Amino acid sequence: MLGSLWPIDSKVNRFLLDQFVRNMGKSMVIMWIRTNCVNPTVTMTQMGVYAWSDPAKSGPVLNRIPLGKFAEVEDVVNAVLFLLSDKAAYINGATLPVEGGLLVA
Known part of the structure; x- marks a missing residue:
């Protein structure tokens, strides 16, 4: 995780973060606090x-994203605003990927 002395694989980080959010979702719900996470790509x-303006570097990654583009700040903000809204009142302990379909590609 952040601040680690040793580099940890990003898949391990995602797993640890997912487990943390799930556990917090269980723990905090007794105080009516929902715990969710937004997990964006680049x-x-x-x-x-x-970091990603060089097409030689960004091209191979962009080719794997079905939407064909990296996330804009507004994409991440909109996901956070949704989770904070009453429309997400029944969502708790979830990690929302904001990655243009990369995980299903």
Whole structure:
């Protein structure tokens, strides 16, 4: 996870984060607090644009994303706003991937 002295595979990080969110979902629900997580792919922040502007680097990754583009900040914000809204009132302990279909490709 963040701040680790040793690099941990991203799949391990995702698994640990998923388990943490599920456990928090169980623990916090007694206080009527829902716990969810948004898990985006590459997001085109200033750092994302800098890191992924080279087509030689971004091309192979973009080819694997069915929507054919990286996430924009608004894509992630909209997912968070949905989870905070009353429309997501029955969602708890979930991790929402915001990745343009990458996980199913």
